[in-house]
Amino acid sequence: MAKKQTFNMKEEFAGLDCNSSRLEKRFIRTMETLSNQPDKSIWFCSENRAEAKAIYRMLGNEKLNREEVLRTHREATIRRMVQHGGTILAVQDTTSLNYNTHEKTQGIGYISDKTLGVNIHGCIAVTTDGLVLGLLDQTSYNRMQAKDDSRSHESKKTRTLEEKESFRWVKSLETSTAYLPETVKVITVCDREGDMYELLDAAESGGHLFLIRVAQNRMTMGNSKILDAIRKKRCALKVEITIPRDSRRKLKERDVVLQIRYDHFEIKRPKILNKNKELTDSVVVWVIHAREEKPPEGVEPIEWFLMTNEPVETVEEAYERVYYYTQRWKIEMFHYVLKSGCAVEKLQERDIDKTTLLVLMYSVIAVVIMNMTYIARIHPEESCTIFFEEDEWRVLYCAANKTKKPPKKPYTIQEALTYLGRLGGPKRAPSDGPPGVKTVWIGLSTLNTLLAYREWLI
Secondary structure (H helix, E strand, O other), rough: HHHHHHHHHHOOOOOOOOOOOOHHHHHHOOOOOOOOOOOOOOOOHHHHHHHHHHHHHHHHOOOOHHHHHHHHHHHHHHHHHHHHEEEEEEEEEEEEEOOOOOOOOEEEEOOOOOEEEEEEEEEEEEEEOOOOOEEEEEEEEOOOOEEEEOOOOOHHHOHHHHOOOOOOHHHHHHHHHOOOOOOOEEEEEEEEHHHHHHHHHHHHHHEEEEEEEEEOEEOOOOEHHHHHHHHHHOOOOOEEEOOOOOOOOOOOEEEEEEEEEEEEEEOOOOOOHHHOOOOEEEEEEEEEEEEEEEOOOOOOOEEEEEEEOOOOOOHHHHHHHHHHHHHHHHHHHHHHHHHOOOOOOOOOOEHHEEEEHHHHHHHHHHHHHHHHHHHHHOOOOOOOOOOOOHHHHHHHHHHHOOOOOOOOOOHHHHHHHHHHHHHOOOOOOHHHOOHHHHHHHHHHHHHHHHHOHHEEEE
C-alpha cells in the first residue's frame, strides 16, 4: 500500500501542460532542486549560477501559472486517494505569511491593519490514520487596504457571501471535491472558523460530508441552543486518545480521557441570513461533545463541540468522529513545515504572483516531507526504496553509522528515518520516539549535501 502513496516529481507533474515541453522539464528539474534543500534560497540550492538564472526565468514565464501546477498536483493526489481507498479527510485551514519588509513587491497587500503579507488558504488530503496524500486546493488572498472604513457596520452585514473573506471556506469545499470520483468517500474537516451556515448549506446541497468544530451556539427548530442541549446529555462513553502538541499554548503531546456525548439537531438558518432565499431554512446535524475528564493542574481542559452531517447513532461512531478530528492538526503541522522547513516567509520575489507560485511549489515539497515522516510510523516495514534511490540509501547508511561500508540490501523506511534523525539533530535516545518533521527536513538537507561528495564517502 505504502509504495503507491509516495512522491516522484517526474511522475507527480507528468501531466503538466504549459504548451512548452522545455518549460515543463525545467519545472520538474526545479522541483527536484528545491526539494533537496527546501530551507535554502534558490541561489544556494541551485547546482550553479546558470541553473539559478534558469529558475528565475521560469518563474517569470507567462506560460507557467499556479492554476496548472495545482491542477496537476491535485490529479496526482486524487490518484493516491483512490489507491488508498477508505475514508479520506479533506482538512481546510488558513495561514498568514508575513512579508512586512516587502513594501515594493508588486501586488502585496495586508494581512492585518499594519502588516504586509498574503493569506494562504489550503485543503490537504489526509487518511484517517494520519498519512498526508497531497493538496486538493490552495488559494491566496489579502487586503489591498490596511483598513476598510468605506462601509458601515450595517452595510457589512448585508454583503453577499462572495464579497466576504469567509467565502474561501465554501469555495475550497467546492473545488476540493469537484474532481473526485464517486468511489472516494471524503469528509471536509474545519476548525471553528469554518462554522458558517453557508458552508453547512453548500455541503448539504452538494452532497458533501463535513466535520466542523462548533463556534456558534446555534438555535434549533425547537428553540433550544445546541451547546446548552448537548451539555445536558448523559456521558455515553469515556475514551483515551492522544492529543497532539499545541505549540501556541506550549503544551506537549499527551494522552487524555474524554467524556463523549452526542445527539442530533435541526438548526435554523440565522436571522441575519433570512434575506438570502437560496439558503435552506434548516440543516440537520449531529453534535458530539468531547470534554477532558482530568486535565493537568493549571491547564484548561480540552472541550470540543463537533458538528457533522454524517449520522452518529452509536458510541463507536461518535468516537470515530472525535478521532477523525484529531487529524486536523496535520494541517497545522503542514503550515509549520511550509514556514520553517521551507522558509517561505524569506522569499524575496518582487511580484506577489511569483511569490504565491513559489509558495505552492514549496507546499508540494512540504507534503512530501510530511508523507515521508508519517509513512515511517504507519508502514514501518516498507522498504526505504519507496523514497530513496540506491546511492541515496547507501550514503545515508554510511553517514548515519559513520562507516565506509554500505549495506548490500535496502533497509526499512523506519530505519531510514532513524538515520535521517542522526543527521538532522542531536543524539536521540530510544525513548524519544520516531523523528519529527523538523528533524527529517534537516536530515534530508544534510543528506543531499553529502550526496554531492558521495565519491569520497563510498
